[in-house]
Amino acid sequence: MWTQKKLLSxxxxxxxxxxxxxxxxxxxxxxYLAGLTKVLxxxxxxxxxxxxxxxxxxxxxxxxxSRLEELISNTVVKKSEAFTNPCDKTSAAxxxxxxxxxxxxxxxxLLDILSSANLTLSSRELEDILSMAESIPESDVIxxxxxxxxxxxxxxxxxxxxxxxxxxxxxxxxxVLFDIGLTREQRIKTEKNCRCKVVKxxxxxxxxxxxxxxxxxxxxxxxxxxxxxxxxxxxYQDASVRWTKGIxxxxxxxxxxxxxxxxxxxxxxxxxxxxxxxxxxxGEEPCAFDPFPEVAATLSMFRNDVFNRxxxxxxxxxxxxxxxxxxxxxxxxxxSCGKPVANHxxxxxxxxxLGMITAKIFSNDIHRVIAPDLxxxxxxxxEDVAPNYFNK
Numbered sequence: 001m002w003t004q005k006k007l008l009s010x011x012x013x014x015x016x017x018x019x020x021x022x023x024x025x026x027x028x029x030x031x032y033l034a035g036l037t038k039v040l041x042x043x044x045x046x047x048x049x050x051x052x053x054x055x056x057x058x059x060x061x062x063x064x065x066s067r068l069e070e071l072i073s074n075t076v077v078k079k080s081e082a083f084t085n086p087c088d089k090t091s092a093a094x095x096x097x098x099x100x101x102x103x104x105x106x107x108x109x110l111l112d113i114l115s116s117a118n119l120t121l122s123s124r125e126l127e128d129i130l131s132m133a134e135s136i137p138e139s140d141v142i143x144x145x146x147x148x149x150x151x152x153x154x155x156x157x158x159x160x161x162x163x164x165x166x167x168x169x170x171x172x173x174x175x176v177l178f179d180i181g182l183t184r185e186q187r188i189k190t191e192k193n194c195r196c197k198v199v200k201x202x203x204x205x206x207x208x209x210x211x212x213x214x215x216x217x218x219x220x221x222x223x224x225x226x227x228x229x230x231x232x233x234x235x236y237q238d239a240s241v242r243w244t245k246g247i248x249x250x251x252x253x254x255x256x257x258x259x260x261x262x263x264x265x266x267x268x269x270x271x272x273x274x275x276x277x278x279x280x281x282x283g284e285e286p287c288a289f290d291p292f293p294e295v296a297a298t299l300s301m302f303r304n305d306v307f308n309r310x311x312x313x314x315x316x317x318x319x320x321x322x323x324x325x326x327x328x329x330x331x332x333x334x335x336s337c338g339k340p341v342a343n344h345x346x347x348x349x350x351x352x353x354l355g356m357i358t359a360k361i362f363s364n365d366i367h368r369v370i371a372p373d374l375x376x377x378x379x380x381x382x383e384d385v386a387p388n389y390f391n392k
Contacts (some may be wrong), residue, residue, distance in 0.1 A: 003175065020320075021372055031149060052260070057130040061110075061111060061114055063306075064110060064114065064306070064307055064310060064311055065106070065107045065110055065111070066097065067156045067258075067305075067307040068106055068107075068110055068307070068311075068361065068362075069106060069107075071258060071365075071368060071369070072106060072362065072365040072368060079309045080172075081380065085346065087140045089217055094297045098285055098287035098288050098290070099285060099287075099288075100284070100285040100287075100288060100317070101285075101287075101288050102288045102289075102359070102360060102363055105332060106361075106363070106365075109360055109361055109363060110311060110361055112360065113311060113315055113357065113360060113361060114310070114311065116282075116283070116315070118281055118282070118283070118318070118322070118325070119282075119314075119315035119318050119319065119357075120314070120315075120318060121314050121317060121318050121321075125318070125321060126314070128205050128206070129221050129224050129317060130224075130225055130226040130228055131200065131202075131205075131225075131227045132178075132201070132202060132222065133223070133225040133226050133227075133228050133229050133312050135197070135199060136174070136176055136197055136199065136226060136229045136271040137174055137197065137229065138229045138230075138231060139172055139173060139174035139230065139231065140171070140172035140173070140230070140231045140232045140233070141170055141172060141174070141230065141232060141233050141234075141235065141251070142173075142174050142175070142176055142226055142227075142229060142230040142233075142234050142235070143162065143166070143173065143174075143176070143235045143236075143237065144175075144176045144177075144178075144222065144223065144226050144234060144235065144236045144237070145158065145175075145176075145177050145237050145238065145239060145241075146177065146178040146180045146201070146218065146219070146222060146239075147177060147178075147179070147180065147181075147182060147190075147238070147239055147391075148178075148180045148182065149181050149182050149183050149186055150181075150375030151239045152182065152183075152186050153385035153386065153387040154240060154382070154384065154385050155177075155239040156189075156238040156385070156386040156387065156388075156389040156390055157239075157242075157384045157385050157386035157389065158237070158240070158241060158242070159175075159193070159194050159195075159196070159382075159389065159390075160386050160389045161241075161242045162175060162243070163195065165243050165244065165245065165247070166243055166247055167195070169245060169247065169248055169263045170247070170248075170251070174196075174229075175194070175195065175196035175197070176196060176197045176199060176226055177190065177194060177196050177197070177198050177199070177202060178198075178199050178200075178201045178218070178222050179199065179200045180199055180201045180203075180213055180218055181213060189390045189391075190390065192390070193389070193390040193392075201218055201222065204217075206221070206321060207321060207322075207323060208323075209323040209326075209327045210320070210321070212258050212327070212331060214331035214332060214335065214349075215322075215323075215326060215327035215331050215348070215349055216297070216326070216327075216349040216350040216351075217320040217321070217326050217327060217350070218320075219236070219297075219320070219350045220296060220313065220316040220317045220319070220320040220326075220350055220353070221317050221320050221321070221352075223236050223300075223302070223313060223316075223317075224309070224314060224316070224317040225315040227302060227304050227308070227313065228304075229272075230304045231304065232255065232303065232304065233251060233254055233255055233301060233302070233303055233304070234301070234302050234303075234304060235251070235254075235299075235300075235301045236299065236302075237298070237299045238299065238380075240297045240298065240380050240381055240382040240384070241298065241299050241378060241379075241380060242378065242379045242380075242381050242384065243377070243378050244376070244379075245376055245379065246377030246378070247377060247378070249377060250301065250371055250377050250378070251301065253270070253371065254301035254303060255303055257306060257368060257369055258302075258303045258305060258369070259300070259301060259302045259303060259307060259308055259369050260300065260301040260310065260369060260370070260371045261295045261296070261299065261300050261354070261358060261369055261370055261371070262273060262295065262298065262299050262370070262371050263293060263294070263295050263296060263303075263370050263371075264296060267293035267294050267295075267296075268293065268294055268337075268341070269289070269290055269291075269292065269293060269294070270286075270289040270290075270292050270293070270294050270352065270355045270356060270359060271286035271290060271343045271344065272287075272294075272295075272337075272341060272342070272343055272344070272345060272346075273290055273294055273337060273345070273346050273347065273351075273352060274286070274329055274344065274347060274348060274352035274355070274356070275329065275334065275347045275352075276342075276343075276344050277324060277325075277328035277329070278325055278326070278328065278347075278352055278353065278356070278371060279356075281319070281324050281328075282325075282356055282360075284356070284360070285379075286343055286344075289355075289356060289359055291364075292355065292359040292366065293349060294352070294355045295351065295354060295355045295358060295370070296351060297348075297350045297354050298380060299380075300354075301371075311361060312357060312358070312361070315357050316350075316353055316354055316357055319353040319357075320350065320353070324351065326349050326352075326353055327349060328347075328348065329347070331347075331349065334346050334347040335347075
């Protein structure tokens with residue numbers, strides 16, 4: 001005869017068995033959620049007193065959404081007025097229909113990025129990336145660059161500018177240079193004279209396409225690695241960047257908004273300088289990005305916070321690790337952007353991916369993270385060299 005006590009015992013067993021079965025069948029889902037929580041948890045490295053926007057501890061996607069909503073609603077930050085409207089109304093790009101436009105909902109756009117398996121680093125990939133920064137000392141501000149042997153003289157001129165203009169203005173600064181192909185003699189001279197930390201880029205750790213510097217896949221991964229050692233701000237610059245004293249204004253704006261990216265006046269639309277394969281990898285239609293001029297990857301500033309690491313830099317790095325995304329064809333065949341002006345006429349690699357990620361996340365509010373007054377604070381001088389600076 002079944003007693004009430006026995007019935008309760010049987011029911012309890014059934015509940016336990018059912019729970020164990022569910023856990024077994026869906027352990028991969030629980031593992032994913034636990035892993036995502038682990039990535040998002042932790043305190044920001046930025047002191048809250050350093051920013052107008054108060055960044056709370058981020059422990060879920062909702063917190064990242066809140067961070068985005070705070071940014072696009074912030075009325076304190078000076079807007080880049082020249083880029084307030086991403087549409088050029090004289091262009092058919094902003095009036096033509098698109099079968100799959102970007103969502104008007106900021107939360108949905110952000111979650112599309114965060115939930116994409118194609119844009120999510122595996123734990124091993126993230127571990128390999130972060131290992132590159134093990135020898136880099138922590139600092140409030142890190143200026144990051146990279147050079148190969150063919151840019152050695154241009155890189156010397158960059159350090160001449162940093163030493164004379166930036167070093168006297170910025171305290172607690174570390175400059176990090178990744179060696180992506182210097183000769184032995186060039187590296188020795190650089191380490192002796194640059195007043196920086198030189199790190200060899202370990203291309204052997206990564207997919208084969210990353211050995212080709214013209215894929216520019218090295219750039220997103222060194223940025224993601226190095227920001228771990230920045231307590232406040234990471235500034236990436238190519239060897240062609242020359243600062244004025246206006247760098248201080250740019251750094252203040254970056255710590256206020258969380259990031260600063262740069263755009264040239266008269267920039268082409270993202271689809272014109274991005275291959276169709278990259279849009280396919282993102283799962284996006286090129287026409288959705290017609291309203292957005294491309295951004296430059298020559299120079300960028302990122303505050304070290306969870307939003308930037310998780311929503312911007314990790315998707316960018318994942319694309320860099322995947323040839324189908326960042327370097328889908330032989331790079332030399334798509335470097336030149338000739339006429340006619342048509343979609344996919346050439347490819348901008350790291351720049352294309354960064355433009356797509358930031359356009360997707362910020363959409364019509366992208367002007368809030370684009371640096372204003374670019375020509376007053378910095379110059380891009382690709383022919384500026386100082387071949388004897390390290391010989392002095």
